[in-house]
Amino acid sequence: MGEAGSMGYEGCALVAQAIRDAMNLSNTSSIDEIISNYGYYGSTSIEPNADVKAAVSYIFDENGSAVQHRVLCFYIGSSAWHETQNFVVELGGVRFFDMYV
Numbered sequence: 676m677g678e679a680g681s682m683g684y685e686g687c688a689l690v691a692q693a694i695r696d697a698m699n700l701s702n703t704s705s706i707d708e709i710i711s712n713y714g715y716y717g718s719t720s721i722e723p724n725a726d727v728k729a730a731v732s733y734i735f736d737e738n739g740s741a742v743q744h745r746v747l748c749f750y751i752g753s754s755a756w757h758e759t760q761n762f763v764v765e766l767g768g769v770r771f772f773d774m775y776v
Contacts, residue, residue: 676727678717686766687730688741689749693771695734696745713748747774 679690697709709715723731733739744763749771760772 676717676719676721676723678715679730680717680721680724680727682726682767682769684726684730685741686769687726688734688739689746689764689766689769689771691731691734692741693746693749697747700745700747742771745773746771748772 679687682690693713694706694709694715697713698704701709701712703709706719710719730741734741742764746763748757748760749769750757751769757770757772760774763771763773765771
């Protein structure tokens with residue numbers, strides 16, 4: 676909710692996939708570890724809205740995907756570092772990337 680709650684279902688699904696893909700890559704189920712290791716900044720204390728709940732259920736419970744590529748990081752604004760990574764998709768000004776790891 677803290678990262679994508681205002682982005683609608685598609686944005687929430689992209690962020691949920693980024694978190695799941697990071698968990699898979701890092702072999703962890705700890706959201707705190709993912710937040711720390713991947714630099715996510717959204718608050719985890721905000722009550723999730725219906726879009727967040729539906730997107731998280733689709734990505735985690737149904738093993739769905741927002742896109743058919745791995746997504747690990749995203750940003751809005753400008754970031755020279757992100758732009759060196761593998762661009763996947765942009766939604767509402769938020770750019771999503773896979774990382775060269």
